[in-house]
Amino acid sequence: xxxxxxxxxxxxxxxxxxxxxxxxxxxxxxxxxxxxxxxxxxxxxxxxxxxxxxxxxxxxxxxxxxxxxxxxxxxxxxxxxxxxxxxxxxxxxxxxxxxxxxxxxxxxxxxxxxxxxxxxxxxxxxxxxxxxxxxxxxxxxxxxxxxxxxxxxxxxxxxxxxxxxxxxxxxxxxxxxxxxxxxxxxxxxxxxxxxxxxxxxxxxxxxxxxxxxxxxxxxxxxxxxxxxxxxxxxxxxxxxxxxxxxxxxxxxxxxxxxxxxxxxxxxxxxx
Numbered sequence: 001x002x003x004x005x006x007x008x009x010x011x012x013x014x015x016x017x018x019x020x021x022x023x024x025x026x027x028x029x030x031x032x033x034x035x036x037x038x039x040x041x042x043x044x045x046x047x048x049x050x051x052x053x054x055x056x057x058x059x060x061x062x063x064x065x066x067x068x069x070x071x072x073x074x075x076x077x078x079x080x081x082x083x084x085x086x087x088x089x090x091x092x093x094x095x096x097x098x099x100x101x102x103x104x105x106x107x108x109x110x111x112x113x114x115x116x117x118x119x120x121x122x123x124x125x126x127x128x129x130x131x132x133x134x135x136x137x138x139x140x141x142x143x144x145x146x147x148x149x150x151x152x153x154x155x156x157x158x159x160x161x162x163x164x165x166x167x168x169x170x171x172x173x174x175x176x177x178x179x180x181x182x183x184x185x186x187x188x189x190x191x192x193x194x195x196x197x198x199x200x201x202x203x204x205x206x207x208x209x210x211x212x213x214x215x216x217x218x219x220x221x222x223x224x225x226x227x228x229x230x231x232x233x234x235x236x237x238x239x240x241x242x243x244x245x246x247x248x249x250x251x252x253x254x255x256x257x258x259x260x261x262x263x264x265x266x267x268x269x270x271x
Contacts, residue, residue, distance in 0.1 A: 017042035073141045078150035083134035098248045102132035106139045118216040123248030129219040133185050149185040152192045159201055179212040190222040206238045216242045
């Protein structure tokens with residue numbers, strides 16, 4: 001096999017800009033090949049322009065693909081249409097304790113997910129619990145996290161709808177969505193009508209999430225004691241193992257939670 005021999009360098013003048021171009025010739029398999037070692041100014045500009053256009057095109061495609069994915073996440077999130085555009089920045093309650101806690105939870109979500117830290121937000125209607133958790137949902141979906149955020153009545157209604165043969169959804173698909181989402185949020189727990197079916201369904205929902213080892217957030221208008229009285233012990237046990245109880249003033253109801261779990265939550269969320 002013939003070896004590669006490098007010939008002397010040669011110079012050419014660009015017909016377009018009059019600049020100098022430096023080439024070297026090599027011989028490969030008895031063929032002479034010219035390689036440009038130093039392009040002229042106009043070729044350098046053309047290459048830079050092509051690279052910039054290629055980078056811009058790639059970034060545009062990535063933005064479009066990201067938007068499509070985020071839109072898909074939002075379409076499957078079950079977030080009420082009234083709160084689709086909720087953000088921490090456009091809230092008139094952004095300085096309230098509940099909003100500060102929700103913002104902190106969102107900012108620290110990677111750690112919260114790793115440690116399976118959830119929240120149970122107590123408080124009267126109108127203090128911003130629903131708005132706060134939908135802000136969490138929207139912020140996390142913008143970061144490509146999957147979130148299910150739904151009122152308890154809306155959720156139970158969806159399960160009831162699966163019993164309709166005309167409905168394409170089924171109970172298993174809903175439970176899988178609850179299990180697989182990065183964050184699951186139940187809003188207004190305690191407003192549903194208590195029946196044997198709703199209690200049984202609620203336990204299955206909570207237990208499905210519990211077994212996924214992923215965080216859960218719940219909001220309720222009930223007091224801590226009323227909440228514990230309303231639900232069966234096995235439901236309460238699951239919820240309080242997953243969720244740190246927090247009242248709307250930002251104070252954890254410490255007595256309802258293990259010391260280790262409380263300290264973990266306090267250090268990460270309440271700062």
